[in-house]
Amino acid sequence: MQQAGATAIPAPPPRARDRWWLPRCYSDLIGRRVFAFLLALHGVGAFALITVGVLLRNLRVAQPVMRPLIAREIHRAGVQLLPMFFFAAAALGFLVIGQTVAWLSRVEAANNLLGNIMVIVVVRELGPLLTALLVLARVGTANVVELGTARALGEVEALEALGIDPVHYLVVPRVVGMAVGVFALTVYLILGTLVSGYLWVFLQDVPLLPGDYFRELAGALSYLDFALLALKTCAFGFIIAIVTCFHGLGQPLQLNEISRATVRAVGQSTVACILLDALFISLYLTVT
Amino acid sequence: MxxxxxxxxxxxxxxxxxxxxxxxxxxxxxxxxxxxxxxxxxxxxxxxxxxxxxxxxxxxxxxxxxxxxxxxxxxxxxxxxxxxxxxxxxxxLGFVFDGGQSLGQLTVAENIALPLRYHRGWSADEIESRVQELLEMTELMPWANSSPANVGRSWQQRAGLARALALQPExxxxxxxxxxxxxxxxxxxxxxxxxxxxxxxxxxxxxxxxxxxxxxxxxxxxxxxxxxxxxxxxxxxxxxxxxxxxxxxxxxxxxxxx
Incomplete structure (x- = not known):
């Protein structure tokens, strides 16, 4: 029962109340999403160009400060993640190669496809993409939190006051470290996967000699695979570093906004990596 | 004349x-x-x-x-x-922020040394000597190797002062x-x-x-x-x-x- 003096809140009309979670108009929603996407693309693109400009212009600036910072980032985005990548390689070897080889060995004609399938699945696709996503989860998120906190606590202004370009000091080491880290980890992941894959095959008593297994793989690889692998993994590292640094540093942040910025950065980095992967697939198909 | x-x-x-x-x-x-x-x-x-x-x-x-x-x-x-x-x-021109605004990843001494390492082509000994002088002047010696987060706000403010003075501003x-x-x-x-x-x-x-x-x-x-x-x-x-x-x-x- 309503108390005397209290203002009655009018109940929403039944139809609107039942669909409160729906947007008022789908065209508005789509328009807002498109504009948000374009604005994000514009911001990240501008930030990437600024970073590349600073990287090239300041190659020889403050080397005693920058070298240890870059080494630290390579250690963080590469060496420190090695145990996790050895585990991922063992798991991937079992999931993909162990099962595929065991299955293909039952079909006489399919043995010829073994190398090609392995190269397409592990070397060209799963290896680089899985590495990028794992590095994003482990290091990219930390980037947003660290830089967002630095921004919110005024450390960026402190660097500017000291005449130190925050992009040079905070972003460039992360970009270089992550590009090198993703490339190196992808190579380790692929090698680990192929070796552990054969181990699973051996344990399943599949009649496949190591020489035949690796000959199949080597026969399916071309120089283009090596070149595109290097290019793609460095591009993944660059994109993850740029997107996460942009969300941490490229806009004014309060401490309570950092978690949302991290979620946005992870979403955008994932989409960007998948789109870039699609671009590389079309490039590869065009060239070959 | x-x-x-x-x-x-x-x-x-x-x-x-x-x-x-x-x-x-x-x-x-x-x-x-x-x-x-x-x-x-x-x-x-x-x-x-x-x-x-x-x-x-x-x-x-x-x-x-x-x-x-x-x-x-x-x-x-x-x-x-x-x-x-x-x-x-x-x-x-030097700038001292309210609260010092030290970089959280570096120690107090590294914060003070940062502008010297970045802008001056000094040797490690010269930088260390200058940092020691600034630490003594601002009475920060006991916290030289501490993270800024573990130092009281009053001392963080002094660390900001020492860092701003490192390059001898006018x-x-x-x-x-x-x-x-x-x-x-x-x-x-x-x-x-x-x-x-x-x-x-x-x-x-x-x-x-x-x-x-x-x-x-x-x-x-x-x-x-x-x-x-x-x-x-x-x-x-x-x-x-x-x-x-x-x-x-x-x-x-x-x-x-x-």
Missing amino acids: NAITPKPKLPVLDLRGVNMVSRQSPATMVAEKVNWTVQVGEFWVVGAPQHSGKTDLLMTLGGLSSPSGGEYYFLGEAMPIFEESRLPHRLR VLLLDSPLTGLDARHTTWWLAFLAQLSRGDRSVGGKPVTLVVTADDLRPWRNDAGRVACLANRRLLVLGDWHAVDDSKEKVVQELVAG
């Missing part, structure tokens, strides 16, 4: 009709049409109530924010300075250095800044031009020679303490009364 007239000294800070905006929200005006000149060796205190834009005023003076209108010159050069080629000129801007300090730290800061203003060996023996902000003018009466007040988007350039005592402005009277 033609008498040789000495060349007039350039003012350190020269603001002509400058409009200042907030760095966080550039649509917010902090001070309008500011005309202000700071000469070499002067010690200014800018009084202002809390949240009236003291930090934004110093950010503009330090070249960290662009003024939205007017002209601002620092030792004859138009500000703000973003070009690499004019960076040495920009480094003649002008020092200090954002509310006495806020939140106990009597012991307050006394130390006032004595140290007075010493800097007279000329200290840590900055090459030359008098340092000082501009500090405060929300209480009383502690500064014996040390700061010149006073200005910021309120209601106006910078009242008062001059000496007689002008402060004679001022009929309510905000000035409040700042002096404490």
Whole structure:
């Protein structure tokens, strides 16, 4: 029962109340999403160009400060993640190669496809993409939190006051470290996967000699695979570093906004990596 | 006979009709049409109530924010300075933030060494010697290898001062250095800044031009020679303490009364 003096809140009309979670108009929603996407693309693109400009212009600036910072980032985005990548390689070897080889060995004609399938699945696709996503989860998120906190606590202004370009000091080491880290980890992941894959095959008593297994793989690889692998993994590292640094540093942040910025950065980095992967697939198909 | 007239000294800070905006929200005006000149060796205190834009005023003076209108010159050069080629000129100005704003990833000593390692091609021994000197001067030796997060706010403020002095600036801007300090730290800061203003060996023996902000003018009466007040988007350039005592402005009277 309503108390005397209290203002009655009018109940929403039944139809609107039942669909409160729906947007008022789908065209508005789509328009807002498109504009948000374009604005994000514009911001990240501008930030990437600024970073590349600073990287090239300041190659020889403050080397005693920058070298240890870059080494630290390579250690963080590469060496420190090695145990996790050895585990991922063992798991991937079992999931993909162990099962595929065991299955293909039952079909006489399919043995010829073994190398090609392995190269397409592990070397060209799963290896680089899985590495990028794992590095994003482990290091990219930390980037947003660290830089967002630095921004919110005024450390960026402190660097500017000291005449130190925050992009040079905070972003460039992360970009270089992550590009090198993703490339190196992808190579380790692929090698680990192929070796552990054969181990699973051996344990399943599949009649496949190591020489035949690796000959199949080597026969399916071309120089283009090596070149595109290097290019793609460095591009993944660059994109993850740029997107996460942009969300941490490229806009004014309060401490309570950092978690949302991290979620946005992870979403955008994932989409960007998948789109870039699609671009590389079309490039590869065009060239070959 | 033609008498040789000495060349007039350039003012350190020269603001002509400058409009200042907030760095966080550039649509917010902090001070309008500011005309202000700071000469070499002067010690200014800018009084202002809390949240009236003291930090934004110093950010503009330090070249960290662009003024939205007017002209601002620092030792004859138009500000703000973003070009690499004019960076040495920009480094003649030091900035001490409210709270020190040390980099959390570095220790106190590494924070102080950072500008030296980044800008000067000094050897490790030279840098270490300079850092030791600054640590002793600011009594930070016991916290040299501590993370800034593990050091009290009063000491973080001193670390910010030591870092700003590392490059021996000719002008020092200090954002509310006495806020939140106990009597012991307050006394130390006032004595140290007075010493800097007279000329200290840590900055090459030359008098340092000082501009500090405060929300209480009383502690500064014996040390700061010149006073200005910021309120209601106006910078009242008062001059000496007689002008402060004679001022009929309510905000000035409040700042002096404490």
